[in-house]
Amino acid sequence: MRGILITFEGIDGSGKSTALAGVARMASEGELAVEGRRFLFTAEPTYGDEGRLLRERLRGPAAEGGGAAAMRAGQMEELFLFMADHARHLAETVIPALEGGMVVVSDRYSDSRAAYQGATLREVFSDPMERVRELHRPWSVVPDRTILFSIDPALAVERCLSRGEADPSAPKGPEKFEREEFLRLVAENFKTLARLEPRRFVVIDASRPIAEVLAETVEALAEVLAEG
Ligand SMILES: Nc1ncnc2c1ncn2[C@@H]1O[C@H](COP(=O)(O)OP(=O)(O)O)[C@@H](O)[C@H]1O
Numbered sequence: 001m002r003g004i005l006i007t008f009e010g011i012d013g014s015g016k017s018t019a020l021a022g023v024a025r026m027a028s029e030g031e032l033a034v035e036g037r038r039f040l041f042t043a044e045p046t047y048g049d050e051g052r053l054l055r056e057r058l059r060g061p062a063a064e065g066g067g068a069a070a071m072r073a074g075q076m077e078e079l080f081l082f083m084a085d086h087a088r089h090l091a092e093t094v095i096p097a098l099e100g101g102m103v104v105v106s107d108r109y110s111d112s113r114a115a116y117q118g119a120t121l122r123e124v125f126s127d128p129m130e131r132v133r134e135l136h137r138p139w140s141v142v143p144d145r146t147i148l149f150s151i152d153p154a155l156a157v158e159r160c161l162s163r164g165e166a167d168p169s170a171p172k173g174p175e176k177f178e179r180e181e182f183l184r185l186v187a188e189n190f191k192t193l194a195r196l197e198p199r200r201f202v203v204i205d206a207s208r209p210i211a212e213v214l215a216e217t218v219e220a221l222a223e224v225l226a227e228g
Pocket residue numbers: 010011012013014015016017018019159160162163166206207208209210211213
Protein backbone atom coordinates (compact mmCIF):
# COMPACT_ATOMS: atom_id res chain seq x y z
CA MET A 1 0.00 0.00 0.00
CA ARG A 2 1.50 3.33 -0.99
CA GLY A 3 1.57 6.16 1.51
CA ILE A 4 -0.26 9.46 1.19
CA LEU A 5 1.40 12.85 1.66
CA ILE A 6 -0.74 15.83 2.67
CA THR A 7 0.74 19.26 3.36
CA PHE A 8 -0.67 22.31 5.15
CA GLU A 9 0.51 25.68 3.81
CA GLY A 10 -0.22 29.33 4.44
CA ILE A 11 1.30 32.51 5.82
CA ASP A 12 2.35 32.84 9.49
CA GLY A 13 -0.74 33.09 11.69
CA SER A 14 -3.08 31.50 9.15
CA GLY A 15 -3.96 28.76 11.66
CA LYS A 16 -2.20 25.75 10.08
CA SER A 17 -0.73 24.48 13.34
CA THR A 18 -4.06 24.86 15.14
CA ALA A 19 -5.82 22.86 12.38
CA LEU A 20 -3.06 20.24 12.41
CA ALA A 21 -3.36 19.84 16.18
CA GLY A 22 -7.13 19.39 15.76
CA VAL A 23 -6.65 16.75 13.07
CA ALA A 24 -3.99 14.97 15.17
CA ARG A 25 -6.35 14.88 18.16
CA MET A 26 -9.14 13.42 16.01
CA ALA A 27 -6.76 10.84 14.54
CA SER A 28 -5.57 9.78 18.02
CA GLU A 29 -9.20 9.40 19.13
CA GLY A 30 -9.97 7.19 16.11
CA GLU A 31 -12.29 9.76 14.52
CA LEU A 32 -10.27 9.79 11.29
CA ALA A 33 -9.84 6.05 11.01
CA VAL A 34 -9.03 4.70 7.57
CA GLU A 35 -8.71 0.95 7.04
CA GLY A 36 -5.15 -0.10 7.93
CA ARG A 37 -3.67 3.43 7.80
CA ARG A 38 -1.51 5.03 10.45
CA PHE A 39 -0.87 8.79 10.60
CA LEU A 40 2.41 10.65 10.98
CA PHE A 41 2.25 14.37 11.85
CA THR A 42 5.39 16.33 11.07
CA ALA A 43 6.57 19.87 10.20
CA GLU A 44 9.12 22.07 8.44
CA PRO A 45 11.29 23.63 9.69
CA THR A 46 11.95 20.33 11.49
CA TYR A 47 13.31 19.85 15.00
CA GLY A 48 16.56 18.42 13.55
CA ASP A 49 19.90 20.29 13.42
CA GLU A 50 19.07 22.53 10.43
CA GLY A 51 15.53 23.19 11.67
CA ARG A 52 16.78 24.29 15.09
CA LEU A 53 19.32 26.59 13.47
CA LEU A 54 16.59 28.10 11.32
CA ARG A 55 14.20 28.65 14.21
CA GLU A 56 16.99 30.41 16.09
CA ARG A 57 17.68 32.66 13.08
CA LEU A 58 14.02 33.50 12.54
CA ARG A 59 13.42 34.52 16.13
CA GLY A 60 13.08 38.28 16.30
CA PRO A 61 12.59 40.87 13.56
CA ALA A 62 14.55 41.07 10.28
CA ALA A 63 18.01 42.60 10.80
CA GLU A 64 18.41 46.17 9.55
CA GLY A 65 21.55 47.52 7.92
CA GLY A 66 24.30 45.75 5.95
CA GLY A 67 24.84 46.20 2.22
CA ALA A 68 22.67 44.76 -0.54
CA ALA A 69 25.27 42.15 -1.52
CA ALA A 70 25.61 40.85 2.04
CA MET A 71 21.83 40.76 2.35
CA ARG A 72 21.50 38.70 -0.84
CA ALA A 73 24.17 36.27 0.41
CA GLY A 74 22.28 35.89 3.70
CA GLN A 75 19.04 35.17 1.84
CA MET A 76 20.77 32.47 -0.23
CA GLU A 77 22.18 30.94 2.95
CA GLU A 78 18.64 30.81 4.34
CA LEU A 79 17.31 29.13 1.17
CA PHE A 80 19.97 26.42 1.38
CA LEU A 81 19.38 25.87 5.10
CA PHE A 82 15.66 25.36 4.41
CA MET A 83 16.57 23.05 1.49
CA ALA A 84 18.96 21.03 3.68
CA ASP A 85 16.27 20.75 6.36
CA HIS A 86 13.83 19.50 3.70
CA ALA A 87 16.35 16.95 2.37
CA ARG A 88 16.91 15.51 5.83
CA HIS A 89 13.16 15.59 6.55
CA LEU A 90 12.54 13.57 3.38
CA ALA A 91 15.34 11.08 3.91
CA GLU A 92 14.78 10.43 7.62
CA THR A 93 11.05 10.93 8.10
CA VAL A 94 8.78 11.44 5.08
CA ILE A 95 10.07 8.80 2.64
CA PRO A 96 10.36 5.96 5.22
CA ALA A 97 6.82 6.73 6.46
CA LEU A 98 5.41 6.79 2.93
CA GLU A 99 7.20 3.53 2.16
CA GLY A 100 5.49 2.09 5.24
CA GLY A 101 2.09 3.07 3.80
CA MET A 102 1.44 5.85 6.33
CA VAL A 103 -0.58 9.03 5.91
CA VAL A 104 1.98 11.81 6.38
CA VAL A 105 0.63 15.26 7.27
CA SER A 106 3.23 18.04 7.23
CA ASP A 107 2.80 21.55 8.67
CA ARG A 108 4.68 23.35 5.84
CA TYR A 109 6.70 21.68 3.09
CA SER A 110 8.21 22.65 -0.30
CA ASP A 111 5.55 25.26 -1.20
CA SER A 112 6.68 27.33 1.82
CA ARG A 113 10.11 27.58 0.19
CA ALA A 114 8.61 28.65 -3.15
CA ALA A 115 6.36 31.24 -1.46
CA TYR A 116 8.72 32.65 1.23
CA GLN A 117 12.12 32.39 -0.48
CA GLY A 118 10.31 33.32 -3.70
CA ALA A 119 9.61 36.60 -1.87
CA THR A 120 13.00 37.10 -0.13
CA LEU A 121 14.92 36.34 -3.36
CA ARG A 122 12.88 38.63 -5.62
CA GLU A 123 15.90 40.86 -6.15
CA VAL A 124 18.29 37.95 -6.77
CA PHE A 125 16.42 36.02 -9.50
CA SER A 126 14.05 37.21 -12.21
CA ASP A 127 11.60 34.34 -11.51
CA PRO A 128 12.51 33.27 -7.96
CA MET A 129 9.48 31.01 -7.36
CA GLU A 130 10.27 28.98 -10.46
CA ARG A 131 13.98 28.77 -9.49
CA VAL A 132 13.01 27.35 -6.09
CA ARG A 133 10.51 24.90 -7.60
CA GLU A 134 13.14 23.79 -10.11
CA LEU A 135 15.56 22.99 -7.27
CA HIS A 136 13.04 20.56 -5.75
CA ARG A 137 11.86 18.86 -8.93
CA PRO A 138 14.48 16.13 -9.51
CA TRP A 139 14.42 14.66 -6.01
CA SER A 140 11.62 15.89 -3.73
CA VAL A 141 8.29 14.08 -3.25
CA VAL A 142 5.26 15.99 -4.54
CA PRO A 143 2.33 16.02 -2.06
CA ASP A 144 -0.87 14.19 -3.00
CA ARG A 145 -2.84 17.15 -1.65
CA THR A 146 -1.93 20.58 -0.28
CA ILE A 147 -4.37 22.48 1.91
CA LEU A 148 -3.78 26.22 1.63
CA PHE A 149 -5.03 28.24 4.61
CA SER A 150 -5.94 31.52 2.99
CA ILE A 151 -6.25 34.64 5.15
CA ASP A 152 -5.81 38.40 4.96
CA PRO A 153 -2.24 39.20 6.12
CA ALA A 154 -3.48 41.95 8.50
CA LEU A 155 -5.61 39.41 10.41
CA ALA A 156 -2.78 36.85 10.33
CA VAL A 157 -0.34 39.34 11.88
CA GLU A 158 -2.91 40.19 14.56
CA ARG A 159 -3.15 36.47 15.37
CA CYS A 160 0.65 36.14 15.49
CA LEU A 161 0.86 39.00 17.98
CA SER A 162 -1.86 37.52 20.19
CA ARG A 163 -0.09 34.13 20.34
CA GLY A 164 2.13 35.34 23.18
CA GLU A 165 -0.87 36.41 25.28
CA ALA A 166 -2.38 32.92 25.11
CA ASP A 167 0.96 31.21 25.82
CA PRO A 168 3.26 33.02 28.26
CA SER A 169 6.17 30.72 27.29
CA ALA A 170 5.92 31.79 23.62
CA PRO A 171 8.66 34.17 22.39
CA LYS A 172 7.70 37.83 22.69
CA GLY A 173 7.35 40.07 19.63
CA PRO A 174 7.04 39.21 15.94
CA GLU A 175 9.42 36.77 14.21
CA LYS A 176 11.43 37.76 11.16
CA PHE A 177 8.74 37.16 8.52
CA GLU A 178 5.70 38.26 10.57
CA ARG A 179 5.28 41.68 8.92
CA GLU A 180 2.14 42.51 6.99
CA GLU A 181 3.80 43.93 3.87
CA PHE A 182 6.13 40.92 3.54
CA LEU A 183 3.31 38.43 4.21
CA ARG A 184 1.30 40.11 1.40
CA LEU A 185 4.01 39.06 -1.07
CA VAL A 186 4.06 35.54 0.37
CA ALA A 187 0.25 35.27 0.24
CA GLU A 188 0.30 36.32 -3.44
CA ASN A 189 2.95 33.66 -4.12
CA PHE A 190 0.82 30.98 -2.44
CA LYS A 191 -2.14 32.07 -4.60
CA THR A 192 0.00 31.72 -7.73
CA LEU A 193 1.13 28.24 -6.67
CA ALA A 194 -2.49 27.16 -6.13
CA ARG A 195 -3.41 28.50 -9.57
CA LEU A 196 -0.53 26.59 -11.18
CA GLU A 197 -1.64 23.25 -9.66
CA PRO A 198 -5.39 23.42 -9.07
CA ARG A 199 -5.77 19.63 -8.72
CA ARG A 200 -3.21 19.43 -5.91
CA PHE A 201 -4.35 22.49 -3.92
CA VAL A 202 -7.49 22.88 -1.81
CA VAL A 203 -7.90 26.48 -0.66
CA ILE A 204 -9.66 27.02 2.68
CA ASP A 205 -10.91 30.37 3.98
CA ALA A 206 -8.90 30.42 7.23
CA SER A 207 -10.38 33.69 8.55
CA ARG A 208 -13.42 31.80 9.88
CA PRO A 209 -13.79 30.36 13.42
CA ILE A 210 -11.49 27.45 14.37
CA ALA A 211 -14.29 24.83 14.37
CA GLU A 212 -15.32 25.73 10.80
CA VAL A 213 -11.74 25.72 9.52
CA LEU A 214 -11.16 22.33 11.16
CA ALA A 215 -14.36 20.86 9.70
CA GLU A 216 -13.36 21.93 6.18
CA THR A 217 -9.83 20.60 6.70
CA VAL A 218 -11.20 17.21 7.77
CA GLU A 219 -13.48 17.19 4.71
CA ALA A 220 -10.51 17.81 2.39
CA LEU A 221 -8.52 15.09 4.17
CA ALA A 222 -11.38 12.58 3.93
CA GLU A 223 -11.55 13.20 0.20
CA VAL A 224 -7.88 12.46 -0.44
CA LEU A 225 -7.93 9.47 1.91
CA ALA A 226 -10.91 8.03 0.05
CA GLU A 227 -9.01 8.37 -3.24
CA GLY A 228 -5.83 6.82 -1.83
N1 LIG B 1 -9.64 30.13 12.98
C1 LIG B 1 -9.07 30.84 13.96
N2 LIG B 1 -9.72 31.89 14.52
C2 LIG B 1 -9.14 32.64 15.49
N3 LIG B 1 -7.90 32.41 16.00
C3 LIG B 1 -7.19 31.39 15.47
C4 LIG B 1 -7.73 30.56 14.43
N4 LIG B 1 -6.80 29.62 14.12
C5 LIG B 1 -5.75 29.87 14.91
N5 LIG B 1 -5.97 30.90 15.73
C6 LIG B 1 -5.03 31.49 16.72
O1 LIG B 1 -4.11 32.27 15.95
C7 LIG B 1 -2.78 32.10 16.40
C8 LIG B 1 -1.93 31.55 15.25
O2 LIG B 1 -2.38 30.25 14.90
P1 LIG B 1 -1.37 29.10 14.46
O3 LIG B 1 -2.15 27.85 14.32
O4 LIG B 1 -0.17 29.09 15.34
O5 LIG B 1 -0.95 29.63 12.99
P2 LIG B 1 0.20 29.15 12.02
O6 LIG B 1 0.64 27.79 12.46
O7 LIG B 1 -0.43 29.14 10.67
O8 LIG B 1 1.28 30.19 12.13
C9 LIG B 1 -2.86 31.16 17.60
O9 LIG B 1 -2.87 31.95 18.78
C10 LIG B 1 -4.19 30.43 17.43
O10 LIG B 1 -4.76 30.06 18.66
